[in-house]
Amino acid sequence: MKYIIYLVEDEENLNQLLTSYLKKEGWEVYSFLNGSEAHNNITKKPHLWILDIMLPDIDGYQIIREIKAFSPDIPVIFISARDADLDRIVGLEMGSDDYLPKPFLPRELVIRCRKILERTYEKSLNATSENYIHLPPYTINTDTRSVHKEKQLIELTSKEFDLLCIFAENPGKAFTREQIIEQVWGIDYYGTDRVVDDLLRRLRKKTPEIRIETIYGFGYRLVSS
Incomplete structure (x- = not known):
């Protein structure tokens, strides 16, 4: 590139x-x-x-x-x-x-x-630091909270980055909306769980090669390629 x-x-x-x-x-x-x-x-x-x-x-x-x-x-x-x-x-x-x-x-x-x-x-x-998660074609740096696709920086908001890390650190594991809310927004969050759907929609748009599967009636999980 x-x-x-x-x-x-x-x-x-x-x-x-x-x-x-x-x-x-x-x-x-x-x-x-x-x-x-x-x-x-x-x-x-x-x-x-x-x-x-x-x-x-x-x-x-x-x-x-x-x-x-x-x-x-x-x-x-x-x-x-x-x-x-x-x-x-x-x-x-x-x-x-x-x-x-x-x-x-x-x-x-x-x-x-x-x-x-x-x-x-x-x-x-x-770099080969433990602060890096490789999710081809993306590289996630949890230290600087940045994501690259090859050499291109992907601009993510703080919550989009947190959501991505939940899945990247736990490939194949299913998460309910409630679990995601607790990890991204905190246990004191009050509001609809549909906020997860909106955040995920934005993340999918910015990182289309990452396959996050919807488990109807439950939540989401990262599908390994």
Whole structure:
């Protein structure tokens, strides 16, 4: 699976040069020349954003704010020709993972991209810790409470993750709705048990390859593939 990188750089020649270097690494690169184009693609979730701070319309600070609000786990590299110390500090405070002041060598950007991609995706997927549950094609990290399909992060809510772990840690075991409510919502929950059905529906939509079977009149269980 190719990494997908979004590059936002308003200097057209530099944009083309950086895009060329990034594509040589085998990555799928989409480049934008202004903040508006980037803003229109925030919901598409690449593996990495490379973001110039000085843009002709929407500045990089506003873009990273929206990126992190929508998907806080996606890494961002800031690039800028402005005051390096100030931009680095502000960028880190807003959630950037790295900062590269202009001018820089394109190869340095490639190296920094590779390190961030490996740190964010590959190391977590290749780990053999007891905190990992392998439920092909998904890998569940109970320590960071994250789920990946190959190298793609699956965005789950806290309760969706808890429900997934109940089944992943107990393949083949049947659970009643009451048992699920106690483990996910707690013993003090008051309300209809149909909340389980709604939560499971959302989980199935996000992880369609996982087979959770409905046992009519009883509850649910994970079916081994």
